[in-house]
Amino acid sequence: MTQSPISNALSIVHPLTLSHGRNALVWDSEGKQYIDFVGGIGVLNLGHCHPGVVAAITAQAQKLTHSAFNAVPHEGYRQLMSALAAFIPLSYPLAGMLTNSGAEAAENALKIVRAATGRSAVIAFDGGFHGRTLATLNLNGKVAPYKQRLGALPGPVYHIPYPSPDTGVTADEAFAAIERLFSVEIDIAEVACFIFEPVQGEGGFLAMDPSFAQGLRSFCDANGILLIADEIQSGFGRTGQRFAFQRLGIEPDLLLLGKSIAGGLPLGAVIGREALVNALPKGGLGGTYSGNPLACAAALASLQAMTDSNLACWGETQEQAILRRYERWRKQAISPCLGRLTGTGAMRGIELRTADGKPGTQQLAALLENARNKGLLLMPSGKNRHIVRLLAPLTIEPELFEKGLDIFEECLAAIR
The missing domain is CATH 3.40.640.10 (Type I PLP-dependent aspartate aminotransferase-like (Major domain))
Structure with a gap:
């Protein structure tokens, strides 16, 4: 087996290879489509291949x-x-x-x-x-x-x-x-x-x-x-x-x-x-x-x-969608692992906890894998890698953002 020339010191969150992307959608080398909530770790506020x-x-x-x-x-x-x-x-x-x-x-x-x-x-x-x-x-x-x-x-x-x-x-x-x-x-x-x-x-x-x-x-x-x-x-x-x-x-x-x-x-x-x-x-x-x-x-x-009106509109749309979902998940007790909603504005994180209140590192790893299999890419953060940071492009179509949150919700409900 040929050893990769890439250093093992690089840690890979998602074991796939991207081929191309448009705004908030990306495709891997096998042709599978994903909704991208990673955004190059915050690089792609305007999405992949913004026309301008x-x-x-x-x-x-x-x-x-x-x-x-x-x-x-x-x-x-x-x-x-x-x-x-x-x-x-x-x-x-x-x-x-x-x-x-x-x-x-x-x-x-x-x-x-x-x-x-x-x-x-x-x-x-x-x-x-x-x-x-x-x-x-x-x-x-x-x-x-x-x-x-x-x-x-x-x-x-x-x-x-x-x-x-x-x-x-x-x-x-x-x-x-x-x-x-x-x-x-x-x-x-x-x-x-x-x-x-x-x-x-x-x-x-x-x-x-x-x-x-x-x-x-x-x-x-x-x-x-x-x-x-x-x-x-x-x-x-x-x-x-x-x-x-x-x-x-x-x-x-x-x-x-x-x-x-x-x-x-x-x-x-x-x-x-x-x-x-x-x-x-x-x-x-x-x-x-x-x-x-x-x-x-x-x-x-x-x-x-990045006009003020664009930024305000994009930010308000994402923030309100996240707040609505999180409040519903909390009220419905969708998962015992659901922790705090962190951040401000459209820059939000969702914390996972174990049943006894400890950082849900393994739970988040399972959620990331499940979400990826269902076509959603997510990014971990936090001292214990137990907080999902939502980094969808600000330009994502609202209906696609909701679809991504649907997948997140489905995967969250399965975490125990």
Whole structure:
């Protein structure tokens, strides 16, 4: 038997091979059709092969496929940065850079805050996820499997509990953890930034407590600490608004972007206060492929589709459908394993629990397999892989979304 040249360290959720897709439908190499509630793990808010994105990529590919912006600039990079600055709802002058991924955006944000503050320590949150590079791994609030067998990671990084109605951690408890941190672990004068997800993705679609976010913003302002919002998964309409930080009533100093920024092409960005982003010397930021012309064209087309009215309509439709179903399932006690509904807006997770209240890791694995066999692809999340995160394209036809929920309901009812 020929051994695969692909590393065994890659974990595969669904053992199939996709052939093609259109909006929220995909087909495998055997011709079987599936409803896609994975969406490339939050990359495909506009679905597979969105016509506007495909047309933009095709047109760009006939003109210019690559130019390293920091060697010879190209117009697509300039146009996209201007479009992003207009799209991002922040009140202050913005500057930033394009990257190849969300993790690379986070890496560059760490460089920016170090240069701007002269400090190096970072405070992150339990359950958070910010990437798979060495520096971003240390930001993640979860060891297995990301930090195992890797030894010391770049730091210093400290973690505190994530305050959310979904975790049961209150704002007061989180602030008490911060107070303890500065009393026991590190001098506050050494801390460069806090980094947080307004809604944790890998953590299980857990929404931050707005009162904590507002208090943290005031705390950072009073102590010369910067605030980084990671909207790599929650951004570009996933919650029904342009960005999830809007629901918190705050403005971050830096914003991390990725995933659905470019309709499936590799792209990310770090954007924030102009003075901060300009703190590094010439040549301090850059990259060979970051801001590739094809990805820029795809991102510009994606932004054109993401009008406020579209995002609100798509988000409201999905949110109401999920809320109706979940409430019915709860009232009917459809399964003893049905746990909480997490998240906010259209960014929702459904928790599974065992009969004695423990995380339903095995139950979720069984549900994923059953749903796949019936033509629905789902994505796990949570510390114990016990929360299904619903990541259907925002553009999914309402009747197809309901059909996907029908399959989910059927599979959930079979879980005991």
